[in-house]
Amino acid sequence: MWLYLGLFSALFLGFYDISKKHSLKQNAVLPVLLYSSLTATLIFIPVIVLSYTHPNLLAGKGLYIPPITTFSGHWHLFLKSLIVYAAWLLSYTALKHLPISIATPIGASTPLWTLLGAVLIFHEQPNSLQYIGLGLMIASYYFYSIIGSKEGIRFAGDKWVAFIFAATIIGTMSGLYDKYLIQTLKYHPLTVQAWFFVYLVALFAPTLLISNFTGPKIPFKWRWSIPLIGIFLIVADYAYFKALTYQGSLIAMLATLRCSCVVISFLGGILLFKELRPMYKAFALTGVLVGVFLILTSK
Structure with a gap:
């Protein structure tokens, strides 16, 4: 069952990427970020309130969100939102200007950066298959740079490519922080997911307001795909966290399945x-x- 949930999560992550591209095409980035995050927040707020007032009602349905009652608890989740805030500002801006068939495969390079970080920082020794996977990914991105140059995108000097790579590295930090929150600090995944969106809105709203007064006036067009961004991400993440609850589920395999969402984005x-x-x-x-x-499944 957990494999099907992993595939379901990947499918909706692909829809999430397509919705982002559709929403951002010739559009202002900050309103898209705010309104898509607000959609997700409006879905979670009733669940947060009901979890506080009627916990037994939601506990049996797997929707109960344990409340956060301490300042440190809210600070931990605000920090999660702050990391993603930085990553999304970069990645959404890059996706607006890059073809989705180039941007999303770069976004799938998280295992590469995780492995490089493990080697350089923690002096881990990858096995031969992981080295092959590392070399294959580097060669594939070099091939992408050749393809991109034929479309006027030079990887070495293009700031949007730099943005998406930077967003991916920050996203890797977010994934590691998720692991720390859920496994070490024992936060419930739904608690992280719900408050993450609440604090994202608290970050994006003043950013948009300040930008309207100080930045260039970029026209914003409302599109039906904007609320779908938040909805698809909620569904994808819920399926992933649900898959992790099954006995015998393999995190490496689930992570690989999640990365396969780029196939949907590519199509x-x-x-x-x-x-x-x-x-x-x-x-x-x-x-x-x-x-x-190879990187994620080789032991």
Whole structure:
């Protein structure tokens, strides 16, 4: 069952990426970030309130959110939102300007940065298959740089590519912090997920307000896909956390399945947004996914 939940999570992560691209096309970034996060927050607020007033009602349905009653608890979750706030500002801005068939495979490079960090910081020794996976991912991204150059995107000097790589590295930090919150500090996954969105709104709202007074006026167009961003992310994360509760579920395999969401994003880029060079990008994407699989599943 946990494998099906992992695939379900990957499917909705792909829909999440496609919704982001549709919402951001020739649109202002900050309102999209605020209103998509607000949608998710409005879904969670009744659950937070009911968990406080009628805990028994939700406990049997798997929707109970344990309350946070200490300042340190709220600080831990605010810090999670602050990390994602920085990552999303970079990644959403980059996705607005880059083809989704190039941006999302770069976003799938989290295992690469995690492995490099483990080697450089903790002096871990990867096995031979992980080294092969690492080399395959690096080679695939080099091939992506060649493809990108044919579309006017030079990886070495393009700031949007730098943005998406920076967002991915910050996102890796967020994933490690999630592990610390849930496994070490014993926060319930739904507590992290719910308050994460609440504090994101608290961060994006003043940012948008300040930007309206100080920054350039970028037109904003409301699109039906904007609320879907928050909804799809809630569904994807809930399925992932639910899969982790099953006895015998493998975190490495679930992480690999989550990364496979780039296949959905890639197909969306080709079929919906009419992006170029699908065969070359499919070849590079295959290399990335095989590399991810080798890094995450090799012991």
